[in-house]
Amino acid sequence: MVFKSPGKREEEAKILRKADLALWVRSLIQDYEVIGPIQEGPRPEPSVLGPEDQGLVEGEGIAFRPIGSMNELALNYITTMLSPKEFLYPPREVLLTFRKGEGFTEVEPELNRKRIIFGVHPCDLNAILILDRVFLGSYEACTEPFDGAQDKLSRSDGYYRARRKNTLLVALTCSRVGENCFCASMGFGPSLEEGYDLLLTDLNDRYLVEIGSVLGQEMLKKASLEEASPQDRETKERKLKALEEEMPKTVDTQDLPQILRRNLGHPIWAKFRDICLACANCTMVCPTCYCYDMVDRMELDLEEGVRERSWDSCFNPEFAQVHGGNFRAGRDSRLRQFVCHKMSYWTEQYGCFGCVGCGRCISWCPVGIDITEMIREIRGDDVEPT
Amino acid sequence: MMWNPLKPRDAVIEAIKRETYDTLIYTLVLKDGGEFSFKPGQFNMVGLPGMGEAPISISSEPSRRESFDHTIRAVGNVTRALANLEEGDEVMIRGPYGTGWPTEEAKGKDILIVAGGIGLAPLRPFIFHIFENRADFGYLEILYGARTPDDMLYTQEFPQWRKQERVRLLLTVDRVPEGEAWEYGLGVVTELFDFVEISPAGGIALTCGPEIMMRFVARGLLQRGFSPGRVYLSMERRMKCGIAHCGHCQIGPKYVCQDGPVFTYRALRGLPDTLL
Numbered sequence: 001m002v003f004k005s006p007g008k009r010e011e012e013a014k015i016l017r018k019a020d021l022a023l024w025v026r027s028l029i030q031d032y033e034v035i036g037p038i039q040e041g042p043r044p045e046p047s048v049l050g051p052e053d054q055g056l057v058e059g060e061g062i063a064f065r066p067i068g069s070m071n072e073l074a075l076n077y078i079t080t081m082l083s084p085k086e087f088l089y090p091p092r093e094v095l096l097t098f099r100k101g102e103g104f105t106e107v108e109p110e111l112n113r114k115r116i117i118f119g120v121h122p123c124d125l126n127a128i129l130i131l132d133r134v135f136l137g138s139y140e141a142c143t144e145p146f147d148g149a150q151d152k153l154s155r156s157d158g159y160y161r162a163r164r165k166n167t168l169l170v171a172l173t174c175s176r177v178g179e180n181c182f183c184a185s186m187g188f189g190p191s192l193e194e195g196y197d198l199l200l201t202d203l204n205d206r207y208l209v210e211i212g213s214v215l216g217q218e219m220l221k222k223a224s225l226e227e228a229s230p231q232d233r234e235t236k237e238r239k240l241k242a243l244e245e246e247m248p249k250t251v252d253t254q255d256l257p258q259i260l261r262r263n264l265g266h267p268i269w270a271k272f273r274d275i276c277l278a279c280a281n282c283t284m285v286c287p288t289c290y291c292y293d294m295v296d297r298m299e300l301d302l303e304e305g306v307r308e309r310s311w312d313s314c315f316n317p318e319f320a321q322v323h324g325g326n327f328r329a330g331r332d333s334r335l336r337q338f339v340c341h342k343m344s345y346w347t348e349q350y351g352c353f354g355c356v357g358c359g360r361c362i363s364w365c366p367v368g369i370d371i372t373e374m375i376r377e378i379r380g381d382d383v384e385p386t
Numbered sequence: 387m388m389w390n391p392l393k394p395r396d397a398v399i400e401a402i403k404r405e406t407y408d409t410l411i412y413t414l415v416l417k418d419g420g421e422f423s424f425k426p427g428q429f430n431m432v433g434l435p436g437m438g439e440a441p442i443s444i445s446s447e448p449s450r451r452e453s454f455d456h457t458i459r460a461v462g463n464v465t466r467a468l469a470n471l472e473e474g475d476e477v478m479i480r481g482p483y484g485t486g487w488p489t490e491e492a493k494g495k496d497i498l499i500v501a502g503g504i505g506l507a508p509l510r511p512f513i514f515h516i517f518e519n520r521a522d523f524g525y526l527e528i529l530y531g532a533r534t535p536d537d538m539l540y541t542q543e544f545p546q547w548r549k550q551e552r553v554r555l556l557l558t559v560d561r562v563p564e565g566e567a568w569e570y571g572l573g574v575v576t577e578l579f580d581f582v583e584i585s586p587a588g589g590i591a592l593t594c595g596p597e598i599m600m601r602f603v604a605r606g607l608l609q610r611g612f613s614p615g616r617v618y619l620s621m622e623r624r625m626k627c628g629i630a631h632c633g634h635c636q637i638g639p640k641y642v643c644q645d646g647p648v649f650t651y652r653a654l655r656g657l658p659d660t661l662l
Contacts (some may be wrong), residue, residue: 103476134631135631155630155631158390161389264656292627293626294392296436312633320623321624349639
């Protein structure tokens with residue numbers, strides 16, 4: 001899967017010495033709002049992990065947050081519990097306010113400064129490009145002049161669009177793979193071709209900095225850089241190859257959308273009906289899940305209120321409820337909707353898989369359901385129609 | 387102001403007509419005075435601040451632009467709140483959304499309409515589209531079923547419908563309350579199939595009603611020789627946005643709000659989580 005780059009792609013690569021990173025990040029914090037991975041919870045026991053291993057416990061206490069200084073950045077992280085999706089599409093957001101007799105007033109996202117999401121792994125960056133397709137049609141839709149007259153844009157979400165337009169992405173090649181990673185199978189990592197403004201790769205004492213857009217170029221104007229050598233690029237390639245070989249989980253995506261479509265009656269769905277708790281964890285940590293609910297909240301005086309949007313999940317029992325009944329009353333049908341949407345229907349809707357292989361749904365499933373194992377089982381039993 | 391498809395427009399209730407004991411017809415005009423145009427089979431998100439929104443099909447004649455109708459049965463939070471409104475009150479609308487009935491594909495063909503209960507509401511604009519462009523379409527047969535005669539919509543218009551050229555309207559109800567007169571059919575709407583004159587060769591079928599009814603309608607029509615690509619169904623699903631973002635209305639890879647609500651039976655056959 002290759003997405004178009006936000007800006008003009010530059011074929012340039014630079015070297016930023018690690019010793020110069022702090023100064024550059026400090027300059028970024030002055031000019032932009034910078035969101036990055038930080039150690040938020042308790043650090044792992046030093047007796048267990050060396051100081052350079054901070055953030056290497058999966059999802060433990062690492063979160064994307066606005067940063068005030070370089071010292072807070074935990075760039076050696078494996079994965080976070082939540083992707084940076086929430087900075088483009090907040091879990092809860094007031095869309096409109098209303099007053100009796102006055103109708104609705106828009107609440108526009110507050111965007112005081114250009115925002116950088118710093119240190120985004122390839123899977124999560126690709127997830128943002130997928131959300132662009134869902135909410136905007138494509139990333140380009142948010143850079144074009146826009147008045148709502150163009151039909152192809154008329155459904156683009158105004159709130160997502162405003163934030164996305166204001167956001168720059170500094171991607172970061174992973175240092176190690178997590179225990180549930182399978183981005184290589186999905187074609188969404190560990191290498192990243194496009195979609196970033198800058199792409200950093202840790203080469204021990206230095207970062208290889210690849211420039212993906214003119215906006216990325218601009219971000220570097222206060223950095224002290226050297227030219228990258230062919231050896232630097234080779235080191236990166238070796239690193240990517242090693243990551244790919246270490247990838248602990250795999251999914252065979254060959255014909256997968258069609259295979260799932262012809263296995264909607266497979267016994268695996270019934271088997272998991274009594275295992276899956278329908279707790280919705282998988283959909284809450286998924287970086288591409290986009291479903292939402294909208295509810296009106298009234299003040300107690302019944303004079304004013306807000307229309308609020310919040311992340312919803314196809315695992316919630318009322319998700320497909322209508323007046324006459326519930327089209328996905330059983331947990332088996334809800335799990336099937338999740339798996340088949342990501343791995344099958346999505347390709348028809350958006351031309352790509354809806355799973356980037358980040359492994360979060362596996363990591364955070366309280367009963368140990370593993371989407372890669374489910375797919376393996378279905379594939380194993382699949383009989384190609386003659 | 388940013389571009390925002392989730393921001394509704396104000397509409398004023400020009401008239402409310404009680405159609406049945408639980409169903410009202412609301413005639414709305416846009417508050418800004420603008421015209422409202424739509425395609426037969428499309429819907430609006432209709433709502434009230436504080437109550438939320440619900441997808442409701444548009445039931446007026448598509449040639450009318452200065453106002454539009456919604457035929458609404460009070461069964462949920464939003465629709466019950468709407469039932470308490472009076473003429474002159476305001477509602478909020480977004481739309482029109484969805485694809486609508488196949489007005490182009492239907493040209494030159496005989497048209498069989500099978501409706502159940504409130505399912506006649508989204509078909510009414512198409513029926514009027516045929517009346518207003520009578521030469522473009524062949525024979526029109528309307529089969530309409532409801533639980534009781536009191537549940538039937540638009541009965542006051544039926545004499546007018548029957549006066550149009552090349553039209554037949556067949557009615558049936560599940561049961562007749564004691565003491566009420568009823569001179570038409572008794573039984574589910576598919577019982578009327580034996581009286582249908584339209585042949586599958588030159589015909590096209592459109593249906594809307596409870597999903598379980600549409601199951602038997604679609605399967606019955608297939609048995610009678612209709613091809614799955616010539617049977618059109620209007621689907622109902624939970625919706626929050628109407629613009630293919632909130633995810634609620636998905637049937638397999640289809641968004642009912644964007645790819646539908648009207649689909650061919652061919653497009654839906656084999657998809658999960660339906661009664662079809």
